[in-house]
Amino acid sequence: MTAIAGYVAPEAKSGDLGVHSLDQFVLAVPDANVAEDFYTNFGLNMERNGNTLAIKTFGHEHRWGSVVEGKTKALHHLSFGCYAEDIARLKARIEGAGVKLIDPPPGFESNGFWFRNHEGVLMEIKVAPKVSPDHKSDSIWSPVGPGAAGATTREKSPKVRPRRLSHVLIFTADVLASIQFFERTLGLRLSDKASDLVAFMHGIHGSDHHLLALVKSSAPGFHHCSWDVSSVNDIGLGAMRMADKGWTKGWGLGRHVLGSNYLHYVRDPWGSFSEYSCDIDYIPKEDRWPAADHKPEDSFYLWGPEVPREFTLNCEAGES
Numbered sequence: 001m002t003a004i005a006g007y008v009a010p011e012a013k014s015g016d017l018g019v020h021s022l023d024q025f026v027l028a029v030p031d032a033n034v035a036e037d038f039y040t041n042f043g044l045n046m047e048r049n050g051n052t053l054a055i056k057t058f059g060h061e062h063r064w065g066s067v068v069e070g071k072t073k074a075l076h077h078l079s080f081g082c083y084a085e086d087i088a089r090l091k092a093r094i095e096g097a098g099v100k101l102i103d104p105p106p107g108f109e110s111n112g113f114w115f116r117n118h119e120g121v122l123m124e125i126k127v128a129p130k131v132s133p134d135h136k137s138d139s140i141w142s143p144v145g146p147g148a149a150g151a152t153t154r155e156k157s158p159k160v161r162p163r164r165l166s167h168v169l170i171f172t173a174d175v176l177a178s179i180q181f182f183e184r185t186l187g188l189r190l191s192d193k194a195s196d197l198v199a200f201m202h203g204i205h206g207s208d209h210h211l212l213a214l215v216k217s218s219a220p221g222f223h224h225c226s227w228d229v230s231s232v233n234d235i236g237l238g239a240m241r242m243a244d245k246g247w248t249k250g251w252g253l254g255r256h257v258l259g260s261n262y263l264h265y266v267r268d269p270w271g272s273f274s275e276y277s278c279d280i281d282y283i284p285k286e287d288r289w290p291a292a293d294h295k296p297e298d299s300f301y302l303w304g305p306e307v308p309r310e311f312t313l314n315c316e317a318g319e320s
């Protein structure tokens with residue numbers, strides 16, 4: 001682990017300017033019915049309005065994601081939430097950086113403003129409730145003591161229901177340029193990176209180790225959405241349920257190095273992934289995370305099965 005040459009972390013103090021949450025991700029897919037089936041089986045609470053789907057978690061009102069219909073699967077846009085008192089300064093900073101503001105896409109009008117990043121990816125910043133966590137999420141490790149059975153029968157095993165969205169990982173043709181863009185515009189901070197291959201960014205108002213991650217590819221695209229569950233057991237139960245429903249492809253069980261979360265990824269109908277995640281590192285507000293540059297071969301995962309070839313494919317860039 002080495003310090004990043006030339007990288008000066010912003011001072012962590014109140015008054016710094018940045019978004020507080022990834023408010024929602026929006027995917028375009030060819031068939032909303034397929035998406036509804038996949039995410040419902042994954043354990044999410046899908047609400048349909050015509051051809052648009054809202055992706056929610058049970059017991060939480062927030063809309064973590066949306067699915068709209070499109071010719072091919074594509075990342076439609078990312079929406080970030082900020083505090084009301086920050087939106088004017090964020091807008092001024094982004095315009096001051098030479099980024100042109102644009103009209104919202106039909107159906108997504110909001111109190112916020114819209115722009116494209118340096119690679120053309122559509123983004124929104126709007127005033128919204130903070131949905132990134134204010135503390136590290138609880139994890140359940142040992143629900144019973146001596147003299148009692150910890151496991152249920154398979155028949156009685158509960159349906160896994162993720163608690164919240166943790167992060168998304170997107171492809172980019174230039175990880176280092178993307179870090180700079182998201183620092184200068186959204187006010188995200190670098191948590192960790194591995195060379196110019198992958199980077200993880202967090203929010204300054206308290207968030208998981210990453211609410212947005214970046215991985216190198218030939219073009220932009222959506223790699224995965226990650227959903228927080230309460231235990232490693234839930235990761236296994238979720239993966240098993242998906243396999244029972246025919247969604248057998250993916251990668252896991254394992255544990256990441258950067259972010260530390262336990263993981264299982266399920267390949268979705270369009271070649272990207274949904275991740276069950278547990279016990280991801282948390283970066284409190286005003287904490288200074290020691291952003292570091294890691295050896296790629298030493299920092300992807302701590303343990304787990306061999307990574308399947310399709311895990312790295314950017315289907316939006318035509319890779320197969």
Ligand SMILES: [Fe+2]
Pocket residue numbers: 167169224225226275
């Ligand atoms: Fe992830």
